[in-house]
Amino acid sequence: MTITARRPRTRSLLPPPSVGRLRSGRSVSLRLLAIVVATLGGAALIAGAAGSYSLFIWQLVVVYMLFAASVNFLFGIAGVFSFGQAAVLGTGGYATALVSIHAGIEGPLALLFGGLAAAALSVVVGTALNRVSGVAFAIVTLAASEILQQLTFRVPALRGEDGLSGVAAGSAFGIALDDPERLWWYAAFVLAVGLVALYWVQESRLGHALRSVRDDAELARSTGIGIVSARLVAFVIAGFFGGVAGGLLAQVQLTITPEVFHFSVSGLVVVMCLVGGLRWFVGPLIGAAAYIWAEQQIAGESDNRLLYTGLALLIVVLVAPDGLAGVTHRLFRRVVRGRERKAVSDGD
Amino acid sequence: MIEFIGALVSGALTAVPIFLVASGLTVVYGALGVLNFAHGAVFMVGAFLTVQFLGGAAVAWTTYLVVVLATAVACALLAVVVELVAFRRLYRKEHLLGLLASFALLFVLQGAAQRIWGLAPRTQPAPRELSGSVDVAGVVVSEYALATATMSAVVGAVLWLLLRRSAVGKQLQAVADDREMAEAVGIRADRVGMFAFAVSGFLAGAAGAMLAPQGAIDVGLSERYLILGFAIIILGGVGSLRGALFGALGLGVLVSMLSSYAPTLVGFGTFVGLAAGLLLRRRAIVQEAT
Numbered sequence: 001m002t003i004t005a006r007r008p009r010t011r012s013l014l015p016p017p018s019v020g021r022l023r024s025g026r027s028v029s030l031r032l033l034a035i036v037v038a039t040l041g042g043a044a045l046i047a048g049a050a051g052s053y054s055l056f057i058w059q060l061v062v063v064y065m066l067f068a069a070s071v072n073f074l075f076g077i078a079g080v081f082s083f084g085q086a087a088v089l090g091t092g093g094y095a096t097a098l099v100s101i102h103a104g105i106e107g108p109l110a111l112l113f114g115g116l117a118a119a120a121l122s123v124v125v126g127t128a129l130n131r132v133s134g135v136a137f138a139i140v141t142l143a144a145s146e147i148l149q150q151l152t153f154r155v156p157a158l159r160g161e162d163g164l165s166g167v168a169a170g171s172a173f174g175i176a177l178d179d180p181e182r183l184w185w186y187a188a189f190v191l192a193v194g195l196v197a198l199y200w201v202q203e204s205r206l207g208h209a210l211r212s213v214r215d216d217a218e219l220a221r222s223t224g225i226g227i228v229s230a231r232l233v234a235f236v237i238a239g240f241f242g243g244v245a246g247g248l249l250a251q252v253q254l255t256i257t258p259e260v261f262h263f264s265v266s267g268l269v270v271v272m273c274l275v276g277g278l279r280w281f282v283g284p285l286i287g288a289a290a291y292i293w294a295e296q297q298i299a300g301e302s303d304n305r306l307l308y309t310g311l312a313l314l315i316v317v318l319v320a321p322d323g324l325a326g327v328t329h330r331l332f333r334r335v336v337r338g339r340e341r342k343a344v345s346d347g348d
Numbered sequence: 349m350i351e352f353i354g355a356l357v358s359g360a361l362t363a364v365p366i367f368l369v370a371s372g373l374t375v376v377y378g379a380l381g382v383l384n385f386a387h388g389a390v391f392m393v394g395a396f397l398t399v400q401f402l403g404g405a406a407v408a409w410t411t412y413l414v415v416v417l418a419t420a421v422a423c424a425l426l427a428v429v430v431e432l433v434a435f436r437r438l439y440r441k442e443h444l445l446g447l448l449a450s451f452a453l454l455f456v457l458q459g460a461a462q463r464i465w466g467l468a469p470r471t472q473p474a475p476r477e478l479s480g481s482v483d484v485a486g487v488v489v490s491e492y493a494l495a496t497a498t499m500s501a502v503v504g505a506v507l508w509l510l511l512r513r514s515a516v517g518k519q520l521q522a523v524a525d526d527r528e529m530a531e532a533v534g535i536r537a538d539r540v541g542m543f544a545f546a547v548s549g550f551l552a553g554a555a556g557a558m559l560a561p562q563g564a565i566d567v568g569l570s571e572r573y574l575i576l577g578f579a580i581i582i583l584g585g586v587g588s589l590r591g592a593l594f595g596a597l598g599l600g601v602l603v604s605m606l607s608s609y610a611p612t613l614v615g616f617g618t619f620v621g622l623a624a625g626l627l628l629r630r631r632a633i634v635q636e637a638t
Contacts, residue, residue, distance in 0.1 A: 135383045307459020313452035
């Protein structure tokens with residue numbers, strides 16, 4: 001008689017469970033290098049092909065790619081659900097704008113401030129993880145983003161509906177970011193650094209601890225992993241990178257407004273992750289690009305982002321919960337398998 | 349002192365209708381283990397439908413009562429559709445999908461409302477006869493608040509009887525306890541689930557219709573009342589009607605006290621309540637619930 005282990009619930013949707021084996025340092029380094037090369041290579045292609053308006057759109061794509069990658073880390077690797085990640089995007093954006101306007105801090109340093117502010121916010125909101133988890137925590141994060149949106153109207157320094165304008169990207173490492181192409185390269189570098197950091201964390205010991213908490217919290221606890229602190233760490237890391245993305249948003253738009261805290265922003269980032277495929281590292285990147293592209297296509301039709309975001313999410317959930325990356329993967333496997341089968345039968 | 353009692357009374361009166369919102373969440377959560385994000389949107393649809401039916405005119409209270417019932421039934425149907433479209437297919441799949449589907453439906457319903465009714469907030473006056481206020485032992489209370497509290501209390505009592513005394517209520521409890529076992533003894537869990545959604549939609553719709561005159565009606569109602577319902581559940585304890593009642597009373601009084609004594613915090617009452625609920629509870633409240 002064989003006893004089969006109970007399979008984790010989230011097996012097919014989320015990145016594979018920790019199998020107790022870390023990738024070797026060299027394998028991870030190679031993959032990190034591949035991420036950098038792919039990001040910068042892609043950036044070069046786009047810089048060559050795109051005009052200055054579409055370069056601005058691409059900068060937004062990069063912002064949402066980083067944002068979605070941070071959320072994918074939170075959902076996929078840590079299994080912590082937040083429906084209020086707009087809170088960290090907005091906090092990062094406002095913090096970057098404030099240090100830029102009032103203290104003249106610009107470039108990557110301003111992004112760091114944005115990231116740290118968002119991480120600090122995540123520590124505060126994340127304390128709720130002591131009491132709630134799962135969907136209940138998702139609602140707590142939703143409440144947090146609503147509070148912040150209201151604060152932008154109540155705190156005079158945040159200028160209410162007008163938001164903060166006059167943000168300057170400034171200069172990075174002595175290079176003035178004053179034309180669209182330089183700003184584009186700057187954004188691409190930020191994305192590359194962010195992706196490298198997220199991938200490194202995800203393949204590290206911490207990343208594997210998070211996966212085991214995600215798959216079986218009781219089992220993870222029994223191996224000495226603190227469940228609450230693991231989730232909190234993941235939430236803060238995701239918050240930091242979400243904040244950096246928000247800072248970058250402020251820098252490429254040169255302004256930041258309360259809409260960044262809107263509930264629909266939290267929703268659209270979830271859609272990006274799902275459309276791309278939660279299970280894959282490239283999923284949110286594909287999803288972000290696909291979403292912004294689709295939004296540009298229907299921009300003339302309607303400004304009803306809620307409806308389209310909701311429908312997109314509903315369709316993905318009901319039809320292809322593993323997203324574009326998952327569908328591609330399945331098609332690819334079917335093709336490869338078919339060819340192998342053919343090869344085998346030809347050989348006979 | 350009179351101000352204190354006034355705040356207490358008006359808080360308790362507002363608590364009764366919002367109890368309906370929270371108990372709708374509780375019924376579905378208790379029976380199916382789903383915290384339905386779309387619940388807040390159903391409430392919002394209820395408020396909009398009321399304006400739609402009445403055209404924003406002040407009407408007689410009997411007409412208003414009929415509209416409340418019609419809205420509640422319409423919202424019950426909407427909730428059943430929500431269940432059929434999204435949840436029915438997902439019970440046996442990964443829990444994450446149900447969660448995401450209800451989140452998606454919140455957006456879809458909000459977006460649809462935005463398309464149908466636009467972004468400009470609507471208003472709905474209270475019924476003609478109930479627009480004044482009465483003086484009860486020195487405390488001034490709005491007649492309409494008194495009427496909605498009474499009406500909601502009746503609905504709440506019927507709900508309690510339905511869940512405790514009726515056959516279908518018993519079946520609901522059985523499914524909540526152990527879905528597989530309930531199915532094994534012949535309870536059709538799918539139908540019971542649909543019933544739970546219908547009840548929750550009815551409650552949200554009735555509350556939305558009754559609370560329509562309380563303020564501006566816009567798309568944002570859905571997430572505000574979702575968070576409100578959730579804060580009540582956290583304050584009062586998950587999964588029981590009694591918890592929802594005490595949570596609603598606590599939150600209603602808290603909000604009303606804040607508006608009397610800490611006007612700068614008006615608009616943050618729900619969040620204060622949520623934070624208080626999280627701090628007061630000793631243990632994890634909702635375990636791994638999706």
